[in-house]
Amino acid sequence: MPDQTQNPTPHAGAPRSRSVAALWGSGAVAATILVLGVNGTLSSWTSAVIANDTNTVKTAAAVILSETSGANTCFSSDAPTTNNYTCTTINKYGGTAAPLSPGQQKVTDITFKNVGDANAASFAVAPGACTQTPEAGTETPTVADLCASGDLTVAVSCTAGATFDGVPWIDLAYTAAKPPTAAATHTALVGDLNSGAQWTCRFTVKLAGNASVLAQGVTVSQPLTWTLSQS
Amino acid sequence: MTDGVPRHHWRTLLSVAAVALGLLAVSTDATRSAWTAGVVGGTSTARSGELAFSHAYQATACSTVRRVAGSQACSASLAPALGATAAGVSAVDTITNYGTLGADDLKGEVRAASCAPVKLDNRVAGANPLLPRYGATFSPTGGPMTDSGFVTLDGGAPGGYATSAASSTQPGGSLLSSATVAGIGVWFKAAPGTTGPLFSFGTSPANGTGAADRALSLDATGKLRFVWNVAGSTVTSTASGYADGLWHFAYVTLGGLSVLGLGLLPRIQLWVDGVQQADVTGALLSSFSSYPGHWHLGYAPTSVTGLGTAYVKASLSNFVVLSSGSIPSGSTLGKPTTQTAFNTATSNATDHWLLADSGTTTFDDTLPATMSAPCSKVNISWSFTGPAASPATDTPLSSFADNTWRQVGAPAPGASQVATLTIRRGVGYTTDLSGLRLHVPLSHRAQSRPVDSAWTQTFTWSGAESAVIG
Numbered sequence: 001m002p003d004q005t006q007n008p009t010p011h012a013g014a015p016r017s018r019s020v021a022a023l024w025g026s027g028a029v030a031a032t033i034l035v036l037g038v039n040g041t042l043s044s045w046t047s048a049v050i051a052n053d054t055n056t057v058k059t060a061a062a063v064i065l066s067e068t069s070g071a072n073t074c075f076s077s078d079a080p081t082t083n084n085y086t087c088t089t090i091n092k093y094g095g096t097a098a099p100l101s102p103g104q105q106k107v108t109d110i111t112f113k114n115v116g117d118a119n120a121a122s123f124a125v126a127p128g129a130c131t132q133t134p135e136a137g138t139e140t141p142t143v144a145d146l147c148a149s150g151d152l153t154v155a156v157s158c159t160a161g162a163t164f165d166g167v168p169w170i171d172l173a174y175t176a177a178k179p180p181t182a183a184a185t186h187t188a189l190v191g192d193l194n195s196g197a198q199w200t201c202r203f204t205v206k207l208a209g210n211a212s213v214l215a216q217g218v219t220v221s222q223p224l225t226w227t228l229s230q231s
Numbered sequence: 232m233t234d235g236v237p238r239h240h241w242r243t244l245l246s247v248a249a250v251a252l253g254l255l256a257v258s259t260d261a262t263r264s265a266w267t268a269g270v271v272g273g274t275s276t277a278r279s280g281e282l283a284f285s286h287a288y289q290a291t292a293c294s295t296v297r298r299v300a301g302s303q304a305c306s307a308s309l310a311p312a313l314g315a316t317a318a319g320v321s322a323v324d325t326i327t328n329y330g331t332l333g334a335d336d337l338k339g340e341v342r343a344a345s346c347a348p349v350k351l352d353n354r355v356a357g358a359n360p361l362l363p364r365y366g367a368t369f370s371p372t373g374g375p376m377t378d379s380g381f382v383t384l385d386g387g388a389p390g391g392y393a394t395s396a397a398s399s400t401q402p403g404g405s406l407l408s409s410a411t412v413a414g415i416g417v418w419f420k421a422a423p424g425t426t427g428p429l430f431s432f433g434t435s436p437a438n439g440t441g442a443a444d445r446a447l448s449l450d451a452t453g454k455l456r457f458v459w460n461v462a463g464s465t466v467t468s469t470a471s472g473y474a475d476g477l478w479h480f481a482y483v484t485l486g487g488l489s490v491l492g493l494g495l496l497p498r499i500q501l502w503v504d505g506v507q508q509a510d511v512t513g514a515l516l517s518s519f520s521s522y523p524g525h526w527h528l529g530y531a532p533t534s535v536t537g538l539g540t541a542y543v544k545a546s547l548s549n550f551v552v553l554s555s556g557s558i559p560s561g562s563t564l565g566k567p568t569t570q571t572a573f574n575t576a577t578s579n580a581t582d583h584w585l586l587a588d589s590g591t592t593t594f595d596d597t598l599p600a601t602m603s604a605p606c607s608k609v610n611i612s613w614s615f616t617g618p619a620a621s622p623a624t625d626t627p628l629s630s631f632a633d634n635t636w637r638q639v640g641a642p643a644p645g646a647s648q649v650a651t652l653t654i655r656r657g658v659g660y661t662t663d664l665s666g667l668r669l670h671v672p673l674s675h676r677a678q679s680r681p682v683d684s685a686w687t688q689t690f691t692w693s694g695a696e697s698a699v700i701g
Contacts, residue, residue, distance in 0.1 A: 065269030076269030084270035092275040099280035101336040103682030106277065116269060128274075141298040152277065205277045209682040213300040216686070217281040217331065225272040 061195070064116035065228040069108065075115065076228070092203040093154070096219055100152075105206035109164050112226065113198045120193035120228045124185040125156075125172065128223030144214035147179055151211040152220055154179050158201040160192045165200075176206065179222050193228065282337075282686045283330035284677045289322060295688045297330060302689040308697040309652050309673050314365060314389075314666045315609050315701055319655035326648040326675065328641060334618065337641035338680050339648070341613065341622050343632035344672040346606035347593035349698055351382065351393055351528075354574070354583040359397035360594050361528055361550070361584050364437070364666035367391035369590030369695045374548040375418045375478035378570040380587025384529040386427060386544025389666060392530035394437055395582070396598055401432060401445065402485070402554055403460075403521030411486035411500075411558040415445065416577075417528070418480050418548035425474040426451050427543025428531030429481065430550060431458075434524045436599045437663045438532075438541065444520050446531035447481060448538055449474050449545075455508065457483050458535050459499050461520040466499045468508035478548070479504055482561045485519055488512050502561025525599075526552065526582065549573055552582040590695025593670045601663040606632065606671075608664060609701045610657035615639045617648045627657055628699065632671050641677060654699055667701040 064083065065076040067090060074087030094106025114120050136145035146152040155176040159166040172186035192199060207215070285294035286305065289312065293305030311320040328337070350360035363369075366385030374381040384391035402412050419429050426449050433443030446458040450467075453474040457466045466483075473479050482502040487495040490512075497513030528550050533541050549570075553559075556579040567573040570585070577583060598605070606629040613623040613631075618640035623631045642648040672693035679686035 060266060062266035063269045065271050067271050074271050074273070076271050081265065082270075083265040083268065085272070087271050087273040090273060092273075093277035096276055096278035098333065099278040099331045101280045101332050101679040101681070102684035102686050103680075104336065114269075118267070120269075139298075141296075143298070146279065152279070203275075207279055209684055211279070211684065211686070213282075213685050214298050215279050216297045217279060219276055219278045221274050221276045223272060223274045225270060228269045230267040 061118035062116045063114055063118045063120045063195075063228050063230055065226060066113045066115045067226065068111045068113070092224060093205045093220070093222070099217075100205070100207040102207050102211045103209035105204055108203045108205075109200055110203065111162050111198055111200045112228070114193055114195050114228055117195050118230055119188070119191070119195055121188050121231055122185050122229045123172065123188075123193055123199070124183060124227045124229070126183040126225045126227070127180045128225070130179040130181075130220060130222045132221070133219045134217075141214055143218060144212050146215055146218045146220050149212070149215070150178050151208045151215045152179070153177055153206050153208065155204040155206075156180070156201055158186065158199055160197070160199050162198045163200055164202045176204065179220065278331075280332040280336060280679070281330040282332055282677060282679060282688055283328075284688055284690070285327045285329060286324055286675065286690055287327070288324040293690055295690075300685050300687055302691055304694070305690050305692050306694065306696065307692075309650075309692050310671070310697065310699045311652070311654055313700065315654045315656045315660070317656050319612070319653045321651050321653040324650040324652065326642065326650060328644050328646060328648075328677075331644050332679055334641050334643045336680050338678045339639045339641035340636040340676045340678070341639050342634060342636045342674045342676070343611070343628070344634045344674065344693070345593075346628040346632035346669055346671045346699075347595050348598075348605055349590055349668040349670050349695070350396070350592055350594035351584050351586055351588050352592065354585055355580050356397075356582050358596050359395050359399070359582060361393035361526070362396055362594065363391065363393040363590070363668050365389050365391045365668075365700060367393070367590070367668065369588055370546075371587045371589055374570075374587060375420070375480070376549075376568055376570050376573055379418075379548055379573070380585065381418070381420075381546045381548035382586045382588070383546045384543055386425075386540070386542050388542070389438065390529070390540070390542025390544070392438065392542055393528040394530075395526040396594060396596070398436075398523045398525060398599065400523050401519070401521055403519030411484045411560065412554070413485040414482060414553040414558045414564075415447070415485075415551070416480060416482035416564070417447070417550045418478055419449075419473075419545050420476065420478045421449055421474040421543070421545035422476050423453070423474050425449055425544055426538050427540050427545065428527075428529065428536055428538070429543060429545070429547065430529070431527045431531030431535065432524050433527060433532070434522060435663070436525050436602055437665055438527075438530055439662060440532075442520065442522055442524065443532050443535045446535050447483060448531060448536045449543065450538065455481055455501060455503060456536070457499065457501055457509075458531075459483075459485065459497070459513075459519065460517065462517070463535065464513060464517060466501050466509045466511045468501055468503060470503065470508055473503065480566050482564055484558060484560060486558075500561060502564070505562055505565035507561055526550075528584070548586045550584045550586060551577045551580050553577060553579055554581045555579070590668075590698070591670055591693065599663065601661045602667070604629065604659075605664050605667055605701055606669060608657050608660040609669065609699065610655045611699075612653040612655070613650065615648055615650045617642055617646065625655065625657075628669065628671060636676065639675075664701045668698040669701050671697075671699045673697065
C-alpha cells in the first residue's frame with residue numbers, strides 16, 4: 001500500500017480536500033446566519049418593534065406682564081398659578097423718603113413689558129381707594145384731605161417703547177387731578193402690546209404750590225392694578 | 232340596562248357627573264384666565280412734607296409746630312444782653328429743623344426791620360422823651376394809679392436807667408422868686424433794703440462825668456434824700472422805710488423864701504404821698520444850680536448821692552417836672568389814684584414821662600450831638616454755620632436794618648444751624664451811646680421751596696426785651 005503520506009496524489013487526496021472546504025463553507029454560512037440573527041434581520045422574525053422618538057406637545061401661549069422701575073422688576077408670573085402678582089418694590093407715587101413741598105413734583109417712569117408669548121389686546125389700570133395717614137379731620141391742627149382736596153395731584157401718561165418718549169396714548173391717561181378713581185384701558189394699536197413689546201408710563205405726583213398748610217405730614221396711599229389681557 | 236339599575240343610583244351618578252363637569256369648567260376657566268391675563272398690582276404712596284423749626288438761645292426756646300403758618304412772636308432776645316464793646320459781644324442761637332422738608336426744599340432768611348432808639352414818651356414835650364438804657368422792662372399797665380404803667384430798672388452794673396433826649400436848663404440862682412418855681416416828682420416802688428437814685432439832673436447825656444444835682448435817692452434806711460444843688464446841699468425825709476415794696480409818690484418843690492432884710496433864700500420841700508416830709512431853707516448865699524443838662528431817671532453819680540451805687544433796682548412811674556407857671560404844692564398834688572387825676576393835677580408840667588410805654592416805641596427826632604445817628608455807630612455781625620452764611624459782617628445797624636430778607640439757608644431735617652450774633656462799637660461810637668436800647672426787630676423765616684407758598688414760618692423778636700444794647 002503506498003505511503004499516502006509520503007506521496008500524495010491529487011486523486012488520492014480529493015475527498016479530504018472537499019471535507020475541508022465543506023467545513024469552511026459551513027462556518028461561513030453559520031457566521032452569516034449569526035450575523036443576520038444578531039442585527040435583527042432574523043430577530044424581526046421573532047419580535048415586532050416600532051420606534052417613536054419624536055413625541056412633543058405644545059402649551060398655549062400666555063401673556064405675562066412685567067413692570068420695571070430702575071433695578072426693580074415685578075412679573076405677573078411671580079404668582080405662577082394665578083399670574084396675578086402684588087408688587088411691593090415699585091412705588092409709582094414717589095414714596096415717603098423725600099416728602100413733597102408745595103410746588104414740588106415727583107416723576108416716576110415705569111416700563112411695562114409683555115414677556116409672555118401671546119400677543120395682548122388690551123392693557124388696563126384699575127385704581128383702588130385712596131387713603132391717607134393721618135386721617136383727614138384728625139389731630140390739631142386739623143389734617144387736610146389730600147385724597148380729595150386737589151392739593152395732591154396725580155397725572156399718568158404712557159407711550160410705546162422702553163422709555164417715555166413719543167406720542168402718548170389717549171385711551172389710558174390721567175390728567176393732573178386728585179388721585180384717580182376711574183379705570184382706564186388701552187386697546188392694542190399696531191402691535192404695541194404684542195409679545196415682547198414694551199411701553200412706559202410716566203407718573204407725575206405733585207403738591208400744589210398753594211397747598212394748604214394743613215396738608216403737611218400726610219401719607220397718601222393708593223393701590224393700582226395693571227392688567228394685560230389677550231382679549 | 233336602565234331597568235337593571237335602581238333609580239336612586241342613577242340620581243347619584245348624575246349628581247357626581249354634574250359636580251365633575253362643574254369642577255372641570257371652573258378649573259378650565261381659571262387656568263385659561265391665568266394664561267390670558269397678566270396682572271400686577273401694588274400700592275403706591277406719596278408723602279407731603281412738614282415745616283417745623285425751633286430756636287434755642289440764651290436759655291430760651293421759641294418753636295413752631297407743623298401745619299401752622301404765619302408769624303411766631305418770640306420772647307427774650309437774639310442779641311447779647313450786654314452792651315456793645317469795642318471787641319464785640321456775642322450771643323448764640325441754635326436753629327433746628329424738626330420737620331421733614333430737606334435743606335434743598337427750604338429757604339431760610341433773616342431780616343432786621345429797622346433800627347432806632349427806644350423812647351419813654353413825654354406827654355407834654357414830645358421832642359424830649361427819656362431814652363432807656365441797659366436793663367429795663369416795660370409795663371404799660373399795672374402802675375400805681377388806675378390806667379398807669381411803669382418801668383422797672385434792674386439795678387445792675389451798669390444798671391438800667393434813662394436819660395432825657397433834649398438838653399434843658401433848670402431854673403435856679405437869682406431867677407427864683409418867693410414862689411415855688413419848680414416841682415419834680417416820681418412814683419417809685421422798691422423792695423426793702425433797696426438803695427439808689429430815683430432821678431437826677433446832670434450835664435452828661437448819659438452816665439458820664441460832669442455837674443449833677445437835683446438827685447433824689449433812697450438811702451440805706453429807706454429815707455428819701457434830695458441833693459438840691461451841685462454843692463451837695465441835701466434834704467432828707469423825716470420818715471423812713473419807703474423801700475417797702477409799695478408804691479409811693481415822692482415830690483420835691485423848689486422855691487424861694489423871702490427873709491426880710493436877708494433877701495431870697497432857697498426853699499426845698501419834700502413830700503411823700505402828699506405828706507410833707509421836709510421843708511428846708513438854704514443857707515444864706517446858697518442857691519439852686521442852673522446849667523444845661525439832661526434828666527436822668529434811675530441814675531445819679533455816687534459822688535453826688537454818696538451812695539454805693541449809681542443805679543437803682545426799682546419800679547418807677549410818672550416822672551414829672553414842673554418848671555414854669557403855677558406849681559402845685561405837694562399837699563395839693565396829694566397822692567392821685569388815677570392817671571387822669573394825676574395828669575390834671577400836673578397839667579402845667581414842663582416834662583411828663585408817664586413811663587407806661589411798651590418799650591418798642593422809638594425816637595427818630597434830634598438827639599444830642601454826641602448821640603446822633605446811634606444805629607450808624609453800632610455794628611452787627613450775624614454768621615451761620617450748618618449751612619454757612621454771613622448776612623452781616625461788622626455792618627452798621629443803620630445799613631443792615633433795612634427790612635430786606637437775606638438768605639442763610641436751612642439745616643436738614645433733624646439737624647441744627649448755629650447762628651452767632653455779635654454787636655460791636657463801630658466808627659464814631661461815643662460813650663454817650665452806652666447802653667442805649669435800640670429797637671431792632673429781628674426775624675428768621677423758614678419757607679418751603681421751590682415756590683413761595685403758605686408754608687412759611689416767621690420767628691420774630693420785636694418785643695421790648697429784644698432790644699440791641701448799644
